[in-house]
Amino acid sequence: MNDLSTPSQLALRAAAATPIGVARRVRGLSDRAIAWLFITPTILLLLAINIFPLVWTVYLSFTNYRANRPNAPVNWVGLDWYRRILTDPDVWAAMQVTAHFVIWTIVIETLLGFALAMLIDKKFRGHGMWTTIILLPMMLSPAVVGNFWTFLYQPQIGLFNYVVTFFTGGDPSSFQMLGDVTLSPWAIIIVDVWMWTPYVMLICLAGLRSIPDYIYEAAEVDRASAWRRFWSITVPMALPFIMLAVLFRGIENFKMFDMVNLLTGGGPGSTTEVASITLKRAAFESWRTGYSSAFAVILFVSVFGLANIYVKALNRVKQR
Amino acid sequence: MKRRSVVAMTAPAVVLMSGLAMQQAHAQSNPLTLCWAAWDPANALVELSKDFTAQTGTPMKFEFVPWPNFADRMLNELNSHGTLCDVIIGDSQWIGGSAENGHYVKLNEFFDKNGISMDDFMPATVVGYSEWPKNTPNYWALPAMGDALGWTYRKDWFARPELKAEFKQKYGRELDVPKTLDELHDIAQFFQGREIDGKKVYGAAIFTERGSEGITMGVANFLYPYGFQYQAADKPYDMEGHVNSADAVKGLEAYKALYDCCTPPGYSNSYMEQNLDAFKSGQVALQMNWFAFFPGLYKDPNVGGDKIGFFVNPGEKVHASQLGGQGISVVSYSKNQDQALAYIKWFATAEVQKKWWALGGYSCAKSVLNDPGFTATAPFAADFLKAMGEVVDFWAEPSYAQLMQAEQKRIHDYVVANQGTAQEALDALVKDWADVFKEDGKI
Numbered sequence: 001m002n003d004l005s006t007p008s009q010l011a012l013r014a015a016a017a018t019p020i021g022v023a024r025r026v027r028g029l030s031d032r033a034i035a036w037l038f039i040t041p042t043i044l045l046l047l048a049i050n051i052f053p054l055v056w057t058v059y060l061s062f063t064n065y066r067a068n069r070p071n072a073p074v075n076w077v078g079l080d081w082y083r084r085i086l087t088d089p090d091v092w093a094a095m096q097v098t099a100h101f102v103i104w105t106i107v108i109e110t111l112l113g114f115a116l117a118m119l120i121d122k123k124f125r126g127h128g129m130w131t132t133i134i135l136l137p138m139m140l141s142p143a144v145v146g147n148f149w150t151f152l153y154q155p156q157i158g159l160f161n162y163v164v165t166f167f168t169g170g171d172p173s174s175f176q177m178l179g180d181v182t183l184s185p186w187a188i189i190i191v192d193v194w195m196w197t198p199y200v201m202l203i204c205l206a207g208l209r210s211i212p213d214y215i216y217e218a219a220e221v222d223r224a225s226a227w228r229r230f231w232s233i234t235v236p237m238a239l240p241f242i243m244l245a246v247l248f249r250g251i252e253n254f255k256m257f258d259m260v261n262l263l264t265g266g267g268p269g270s271t272t273e274v275a276s277i278t279l280k281r282a283a284f285e286s287w288r289t290g291y292s293s294a295f296a297v298i299l300f301v302s303v304f305g306l307a308n309i310y311v312k313a314l315n316r317v318k319q320r
Numbered sequence: 321m322k323r324r325s326v327v328a329m330t331a332p333a334v335v336l337m338s339g340l341a342m343q344q345a346h347a348q349s350n351p352l353t354l355c356w357a358a359w360d361p362a363n364a365l366v367e368l369s370k371d372f373t374a375q376t377g378t379p380m381k382f383e384f385v386p387w388p389n390f391a392d393r394m395l396n397e398l399n400s401h402g403t404l405c406d407v408i409i410g411d412s413q414w415i416g417g418s419a420e421n422g423h424y425v426k427l428n429e430f431f432d433k434n435g436i437s438m439d440d441f442m443p444a445t446v447v448g449y450s451e452w453p454k455n456t457p458n459y460w461a462l463p464a465m466g467d468a469l470g471w472t473y474r475k476d477w478f479a480r481p482e483l484k485a486e487f488k489q490k491y492g493r494e495l496d497v498p499k500t501l502d503e504l505h506d507i508a509q510f511f512q513g514r515e516i517d518g519k520k521v522y523g524a525a526i527f528t529e530r531g532s533e534g535i536t537m538g539v540a541n542f543l544y545p546y547g548f549q550y551q552a553a554d555k556p557y558d559m560e561g562h563v564n565s566a567d568a569v570k571g572l573e574a575y576k577a578l579y580d581c582c583t584p585p586g587y588s589n590s591y592m593e594q595n596l597d598a599f600k601s602g603q604v605a606l607q608m609n610w611f612a613f614f615p616g617l618y619k620d621p622n623v624g625g626d627k628i629g630f631f632v633n634p635g636e637k638v639h640a641s642q643l644g645g646q647g648i649s650v651v652s653y654s655k656n657q658d659q660a661l662a663y664i665k666w667f668a669t670a671e672v673q674k675k676w677w678a679l680g681g682y683s684c685a686k687s688v689l690n691d692p693g694f695t696a697t698a699p700f701a702a703d704f705l706k707a708m709g710e711v712v713d714f715w716a717e718p719s720y721a722q723l724m725q726a727e728q729k730r731i732h733d734y735v736v737a738n739q740g741t742a743q744e745a746l747d748a749l750v751k752d753w754a755d756v757f758k759e760d761g762k763i
Contacts, residue, residue: 064759068399069421069718090729155586179588181737267530268588269737270729284392286722287399 054300061294068287081294091295093270094278100185101260101274102253105192106246112193113200114242118234120201121208138198146262149191153177153263178264181271188260188272192253200245207241208234236320243314247307254303275299351379352659355394355405356646358384359592360616361465364680365409371675372666378659387592388532391721398423398651406654407663409464409646412448417718418649419452424460425650430661431459436668442466445684448713449647461647462664463684465612468633468707469541469642470700471504472599472607472617473497475629477516486510497631501545501574504606504634508582511605523582524606525598526575528736529591535735536714536727537642538608539575541633544640544712546571557763559753564746567637572742574636576735588736599623610644611707614700615680630700632707643711645682684708719756726752 029037061081065074085091120131137145152160153176161172177187211233219229257276260266266273279299283292354369356362362384369380383404385393391411397404398418410418418424427450431437438446438459445463452460477483478495487495491506498504508523515521527538540548547567552558562568579587584603587594592609599607600623609617618624633641648667650660666672673685677697682704688694695702715723727749734745757763 068395068417071422153586156584173585176586176588179586179736181739261531265529265531265589267732267736269530269733269739271737281725284396285725286719288722 057293058297060290061297063290065290066287067289077290081291082298085291085295085298090270091275091278094273094275097185097270097272098254098256098274098276101189101192101256101272102250104189105196105253106249108189108193109197109200109249110242110246112197113245114204114238116197116201117204117208120205134201135198137195140195142195142258143262145191145195146259149187149194150178150263153187179268181268184264184268184272188263191259191263192256195259196249196252200249203241203245203248204238207238210241211237240314240318243310243317247310247314250310251303251307255299350656350659351381352406352656352663353381353383353404354407354409354663355383355385355397356409357390358386359612361612361681364676367679368672368676368681369663371672372663375666376659376662378662388529391532395721398653401653403651403653403655405651406656406660407648408651409648410461411646412643413714413716413720413724415449415452415460415647416716417720419458419460420718422652425652425657425661427459427462427650427664428457430664431462434665434668436462436665440668440686441684442686442689442708444643444708444711445645445647448643448711448716449645449684452716454716461649462668463645464648464667464681465645466682466684466689466704466708467610467612467644467646468704468711469537469608469644470611470614470633470703470707471631472609472614473507473629473631474602474605474623474627476627477511477521477605478629497629498634500634501542501636505574505578505582508578508606512582519602521602522584522598522604524578524608525587525590525595525604526578526583526608527591527595528579528583528587528732529589529594530728530732530736531589532591533714533724533728534589534591535731536724537644539572539731539735540642540712540714541608542575542578543568543571544642545633545636545638546574547637550715557754557757559750563750563753564743568746569742571636572731572734572746576742579735611700611704612644612682614704615698618699630703632703632710639710640712641707641710643713645684717760717762719760722756723753726756 062076062078063074064077066072116134120127120134152158155161155173155176158172160177161175165172165174175183177183215233215237216229219233224232255276256274257280260272260274261277261280264272266277275295276299279292279295282288282295286292354365356365362382366380366382369382372378373380391414394405394408394410395414395417396402398408399421408424410424415424419426438450438457441450441463445466446459447454449463450459450461452458484495487493487507487510490510493503495507495510498507504524510523511521512523513520527534529535547565548571549562549565549568550559552562584598587598590598592613595607595609596613596617598604599609599617600620602623614630617628620628633639648664650657650664654660667676668685670685670687673683673688677683677688683689689705689708695705714720717723730745730749730752733739734742740748754763
């Protein structure tokens with residue numbers, strides 16, 4: 001038997017290798033103290049880059065501070081910004097635009113993602129190649145996606161209008177996806193669905209692959225129909241994964257900025273001005289730091305609150 | 321002993337020489353960074369600045385940012401007290417904020433010491449690019465790049481006999497440079513959807529951009545001539561009845577009418593670059609754009625030369641054009657302020673101003689613009705001179721970005737997104753602007 005084969009031997013070797021000074025210092029520390037020693041740097045880092053900015057943002061939201069006017073006096077305004085934001089029809093319009101975008105992208109991406117996962121889950125020829133092709137959009141940068149979809153949507157030279165009118169007839173330049181009040185919200189939804197459905201598909205696929213085969217075999221023995229197997233086994237067992245995908249996409253799309261900014265800049269008018277664009281304009285174009293801090297706090301509380309309720313529901317589903 | 325004394329004698333000399341050499345190397349290797357927008361005149365300035373480097377030995381570095389991101393990028397830099405830029409050619413509307421927030425060095429004393437007089441520059445450019453508060457002798461920049469919003473047209477299309485005849489029959493006048501904005505609308509409508517040389521063309525490329533300042537600049541060229549005023553002449557910040565006057569409403573309606581009838585398909589978010597593309601690709605008969613681009617357009621192999629014509633913004637009730645252009649300032653956070661001031665001193669000289677214009681930059685110096693031969697120097701020179709005599713600028717207040725955003729939203733909502741009426745859009749704008757000024761304690 002080798003002398004390093006037992007944990008005690010290993011510990012002895014490690015202790016022997018520890019410098020005497022360090023060993024003396026550590027020997028006097030309790031387990032709890034050592035635990036604190038290890039996690040303190042992480043806690044300090046979290047405090048510096050997460051907690052402090054959050055607390056500072058909350059503080060700023062009660063002041064009239066402007067980052068571009070460092071010499072101006074900073075006054076306490078109490079809940080004034082919160083009151084103004086919550087009663088501002090433009091802010092509510094932005095929240096409605098955000099809700100429209102979040103809800104529709106989630107519904108379509110979930111349905112399509114799950115359907116694609118069901119397809120990919122079957123073994124067929126070229127299965128690997130198709131999976132890679134489907135995943136490609138997700139691997140692109142949102143900046144690249146936003147730019148090339150701007151060209152695809154161009155009414156005179158864009159491929160999108162050409163394909164649509166190829167099937168429906170008419171002049172490709174007879175409609176504009178990005179400049180039309182009715183179509184532009186759908187234009188950004190189409191791009192998000194194109195880009196992020198593969199992500200939902202991947203999570204759903206993980207769910208489908210986690211269902212043990214013996215459950216399906218037992219159902220087949222019981223002569224359950226494919227439809228029955230789908231509703232009684234596949235959907236309930238994949239549901240926690242689907243809900244997880246919905247949570248991730250929901251949070252991500254609630255704060256969607258880059259793609260919408262590149263595609264429409266919030267226009268035409270304010271038709272596609274999602275909350276994050278309104279926030280960015282207030283914070284870094286108008287430099288209303290206090291106001292935008294209050295807005296950021298409201299958005300944070302909304303997302304955090306909704307996500308918490310959702311996670312509780314997710315846990316209930318998992319426990320079933 | 322002898323050897324030691326030689327070493328002792330030569331060592332200080334070597335140290336001194338190497339110190340001097342290092343100092344000289346430092347001076348030569350310490351470049352002066354100039355920040356501006358990335359556009360045609362910036363290339364001309366790079367060329368011009370080679371003379372400065374040749375004269376002073378100061379190498380130049382340039383930080384040029386595309387226009388849609390220019391304000392964001394540079395104002396972030398200034399607000400964070402960044403040291404990237406030593407010299408900045410900032411937009412005219414930044415002057416109030418940059419002066420009040422201490423971003424720019426005040427230049428009065430420097431001008432006095434170096435014999436630089438603002439009387440040597442066109443009055444509109446001094447007010448627009450240098451002064452804060454406006455119309456007071458407090459200078460924060462030297463007028464560097466004069467600019468205004470003008471128009472180009474397809475001279476070759478206008479000259480076609482069959483089109484001339486058809487236009488005359490339809491409108492009862494010659495197909496010529498429009499004298500009013502109504503006439504401009506007619507011309508744009510005449511060309512809209514017409515087939516020329518087997519290609520479908522459109523009336524006019526105008527500014528409709530939502531994100532930065534595009535539609536605000538574009539609509540200004542219609543609002544001002546119809547009688548829009550930012551405030552009462554005798555009562556600052558009194559906007560009611562001026563911003564939303566009946567005349568202003570007419571101007572806004574005229575801009576929307578032009579957008580609805582006569583722009584290329586998908587023209588809902590276009591600024592200077594998109595207009596240049598539309599014109600250069602032979603898509604449009606008329607193009608709204610800054611004079612700064614006209615030298616480049618005149619040289620364009622496809623649409624330049626005798627195919628292009630230029631005209632100043634047509635009048636309606638009055639003659640007026642949106643002011644563009646910028647002044648050159650020294651950034652107060654710069655570590656090379658002496659060199660930066662030396663650059664401004666050099667740039668202000670008459671010879672440099674003359675060369676600046678010759679290279680494609682728009683000088684604001686009277687020595688260049690009032691030269692009897694100036695109007696013959698370029699096909700757009702006379703129009704530029706005329707435009708600079710009638711320019712109006714947007715607010716230059718410290719809160720200009722907030723004021724700009726409000727107008728961008730209200731105008732885009734009405735013109736592009738078809739929401740509400742012109743009167744409602746301008747009423748809402750008055751309220752938005754009043755809120756900003758209240759927040760600033762101005763009213």
